[in-house]
Amino acid sequence: MRRKSVHRLFVVATGLCAVAAVALLVLIVWSIASRGWAALSWSFFTGHMREVGADGGIFHNLIGTLILLATAAATSTPLALAIALVHGVYLRHHRLRRFVGLGLTILNGVPSILFGLFGMIVFVQWLGWGKSWLTGGLLLGLMILPTVSVSLIERIASLPDRYLEAAAGLGLPTSRIIRSVILPQSLGGLLTGSLLGLARAAGETAPIMFTATIFAGATIPQGIKESPVLSLPYHIFVLAQDSFDPAAGGRLWGAALVLLGLVLTLSLAALPARLRLHEEAHDT
Amino acid sequence: MTPDPILHIQSLGVTAGPRPLLRGVSLAVPEGSVFGLIGPSGVGKSTLLKCCNRLVDLTPALRVTGTLLFRGAPVFDRRLDVDALRTRIGILFQQPAVFPCSVLANVLFGARPLARVPRRELPALAEHALREAALWHEVKDRLDQPATRLSVGQQQRLCLARTLATDPEVILMDEPTSALDPQATEAIEHLILRLRGRRTVMLVTHNRAQARRVCDAVARFAVVDGAGTVVETGPAGTVTADAPETGG
Amino acid sequence: MAMEHRRGRVSLIKAASWAFTLLAAGAVVAMVGLFVWQSRPVWRHAGWGFLSGREWFYRQEIFGAAPMIYGTLVVAAVALGLAAPIGIGAALFTSEFLPRRLRIPVKVSLELLAGVPSVVYGLLGILLLRGWVYDLLEPWEPLSGDTLLTAGLLLAVMILPTVMTLTEDALRGVPAAQRLAARGLGLTATEVVLRVSLPQAAPGILAAVLLSLGRALGEMIAVFLVVGRQDNQWPSPLLTLRPLTEAGQTLASKLGGAETNIAYGDPLHWSAMVGLALVLLALVTSLTLLGARLRRSDHAP
The missing domain is CATH 1.20.5 (Single alpha-helices involved in coiled-coils or other helix-helix interfaces)
Structure with a gap:
């Protein structure tokens, strides 16, 4: 007993x-x-910030965050596709493949503030862009690259060998096999990885605070140099430090709720595919 | 029948969700006998084995109806100590599942937590079990080595020794030789014959010749109306002789 | 003609793949290279004293990172001390005991918990946790609720999903046949966990702990908001719990401060900041490598 x-x-x-x-x-x-x-109200989403966040809406913060996310996706997608193809198709040597995987693991572990510092040196100072949405997007894209790549790599690895053999048996060249078999079949992996990566990127403050985003006074960027955007996480970060003017408080929590909603929606959208993967693994 | 059967199965049914796996299975397994279950794959023989020691509990969504008596007591009783039941009714799988530790630790894997014997007598218990499984002479000099280094046939006998160390009354065997070469198969069959009389064995097999060689009685399974059931029971010779060829 | 066309395509996709891959690899190498190169002045200026020095006064050109390394380690230790047992326990429960139907909602919550942005954690840290910790530490008369303990507690919540998810991965690597065999021998579900699952998943679980520790070391935003950012805090005696009740500074929180902007104009000061980044990168990357190694050896057999 x-x-x-x-x-x-x-x-x-x-x-x-x-x-x-x-x-x-x-x-x-x-x-x-x-x-x-x-x-939360309609005007909170469409209005401009007033009185240092104590009044008005978060329209440009939301737009800024979406611009950063779109740029990050545009950065990570081609890079991740390239890495996944190199890993899954062009690299035949097992050791080299593992090397790629290890590189992605290391990149995935790099603290996000270090991306910010890196961007500050290269883009803000050397290229003289000042604070720019493009820098932020590039850094976030680099940051989420491991997530997107690994998701793609796993999907490509799970393609049945017979597809590829059948395609190769038809005498199709590698490029055709990639375009007509591998890419269409692995788009789901790209989508899942991107959603997960963007969920992480949307909430990040550290990479963009020195490189891409300011607290007030930016609208839709017109160029690259000296074109910062507002963003939700930095908005919350700054207001949180000046804590708590009760008037700003409600709006601050509202902004946090919107950010949380955005992030959780992105994670939830990626969830079905991830759960399927996990449960399949559990059965074997 | 003079003595009560050790396992008495009465109109047992198993369903997986809406799909019936077994229906109306009734069997009486006499104590000390080697009882064979034959029939095509997918007919529910392994599921029936897993019912006997309630390993079915671990497969979600399986529902069991009917009664299964072990020494007259219902096995599917809510208050039953299932873990104690499983030490009395051991099981041997198709693929030997040895644990990644030493040969000795493997033999004592089930016996040690039972704490029936004092610590210092465990080595003796292990030796006894290994002798009973006819493995002692092959492994006595490498008890400390990883069990995974043994051949598959040796691993299967190690699994048997592991079960024997908990001193079960019944041993369920689910196609224990189908992963083995002919020599290892012969060794296992020889062991089953040695166990007969002292322990009850329920043996699932695809091999009708094997059933004829080692079983006292045999139940033949077939799919009837979409669910597996027993279509014929009797002494090994008669049942298997009339049975149609059933894969293997 | 058709052949020519096709050949052109082959080299295009292949060339683009290699080019982009090398671009990504180049960016990573460039980051490490930049940190090494740009931190040279401070290494020349202070030598190993940069790591062991207990004082940081940039106007006097004194750069010692020891208090920040100390703060980073203490905060991470508190976080890990809480998150590791709870996370491993929770992972054991969900993957070994919970029926599949209930496992899904727990998994979903976990994935969501992992997605909560660090700035949101920081906000909650400021609003709720800071006050709780202040009340908790009342007997030791803390100056405020911004302490190393607060940062550690907040980090514990943040890395909990990481510990759990990676531990579950490790447990999934244990073959189901072995669990079944052990149950068939009459072991209780707990004995199966303790004698079969845990020993076999141990390297993977250790990897989970190391990778989570790496994440805790590098977290900036949430720690920044509640750690107090007090420079030059050095404990005496070295091993005492007292610093937990006081404000401190971590490598990441230092890098996230306004000093990073100020430093850029002064090569030595800037190189000291980049030196902190390099130390952080070295710490985290060695943990990542160790963790990756353990995970691989775990999956090998």
């Missing part, structure tokens, strides 16, 4: 850990939602 009690105790102890993890998510979402809900 001692074995049974040990078992019960163990289940309860680990169960409490799991409950704690889920409770944390609920607590976080509830803390933000309950405070930010009141600020």
Whole structure:
């Protein structure tokens, strides 16, 4: 009977850990939602910021974040496709493939503030762009590159060999096989990876705070040099430091709720594919 | 029948969601016998084995109806200590699943947590189990080595020794020789014959010749109306002789 | 003609793939190279003293990173000390005990929890956690709720999903046949976890812990908002819990501050900042490499 009690105790102890993890998510979402809900209105999304965030809306912050995300996606997509093809098709040597994988793992671990510093040196100073949306997008694109690439690589690796053999058996050249078999079949992987990566990029402040975004006074950028954007995470970051003018408070929570909503929507959109992958792995 | 059967299955049915796997299975397995289950693949023989020691519980979405008595007590009783049941009804799988630790640790894997014997007697228990599984002479000098280094045939006998170390009354065997070469198969068959009388064996096999060689009685399974069931039971010789050829 | 055309395409896709791949690799190499190259002045100026020095006064050209390395390690240790046991426990529960139907909602929450932006964590840290920690530390008379402990607690929540997800990955590597065989021997579900799953997943779980530690070391925004950003905090005696109740500075929070903007004009000061970045990169990358190695050896057999 001692074995049974040990078992019960163990289940309860680990169960409490799991409950704690889920409770944390609920607590976080509830803390933000309950405070930010009141600020949400049509004009909050379409209005311009006034009185240092105490009044007005977050229109240009939202636009700025979307510009950064679009640029990041445009940066990471070709790079990730290239890496996945090199990994899955052109590199025949196992060791070299592992080298690519290791490089992606390392890049994935690099703290985001270091991307900011890197961008500050290269783009802000050397190229003399000052703060620019393009720098931010490029850095975020580089930052999410491992996520997008790995998702693509996994998808390509999971393609049945017989597709490729059949295609090769028809005498199709590699480029045709890539365009007519590999790419169409792996677009799902690109989409999943991009959604996940963008979910991460949307909330990042560290890479863009020195390179791409300012707190007030920017609208839609017209060029590259000296063309910063406003953004949601930096907006929250700055206001959080000047904490809490109660007037700004409600709007601040509203902005946090919008950011959280954006990020969670992107993660949720990527979820079905990820769960399928996980559950398949569980069965084998 | 004079003595009560050790396992008594009465109109047992198993469904996976809406799909029936087994329907109306009734069998009486006499104590000390080697009882064979034959029939085509996918007919639910392995599922029936897993019902006997309730390993079906671990497959979600399987529902079991009917009764299954082990020494007269219902196996599908909510209050039953399932883990204790599984030490009394051991199982041997098609593929030997050895744990990545030493030969000795593998033999004692089930016996050690039971704590039936004092620690210092565990080596003796291991030796006894390995002898019973006819493996002792091959491994006595490398008990500390990883079990994964043994051949597949040796691994299967190690799994048998592992089960024997918990002193089960019944051993369920799910096509234990289908992954083995002829020599290793012969060794296992020889072991089954040695176990007969002392322990009850339920043997799922595809090989009718094997059933004839080692089984006392045989139940032949077939799919009837979309679900597996027993179509014929009797002494090994008679059942298998009349049965149509059933893959292998 | 058709052949020619086709050949042209082959080389185009191939060339573009290689070019973009090399571009990405070049960016990574450039980042590391830049940090090494741009931090040379401070290494020449202070030598190893840059790592061991306990004082940082940039106007006097004194650059010692030790308090920041200390702060980084303490914060990460607090985070890991909490997140590792809870995360591993939760992962064991979801992947070993929870029926599949309930596993999905837990997994979904986890993925979502992992997605919450660090600035949101920072905001919650400022609004809620800072006050709680202040109350908790009342007996030790803290100056404010901005302490190394606060940052560590916040980081613990942030890396919890990472620990859990990677631990689950490691547990999934344990063959289902072995679990079934152990249950067939009459082991309880807990005994299967302790004797089969955990020993086999151990390298993978250690990797999970190391990779999470790497993430904790490098996190900037959330830590920045609650750590107090107090320079030159050095504990005496070295091993004491006292600093937990005080403000401090981590490598990342230093890099995220206004000093980074000020420093650019002065080559020595700038190289000191880049030196901090290099130290951070070296710490995190060595953990990543170690973790990747463990994960690979885990999947090898």
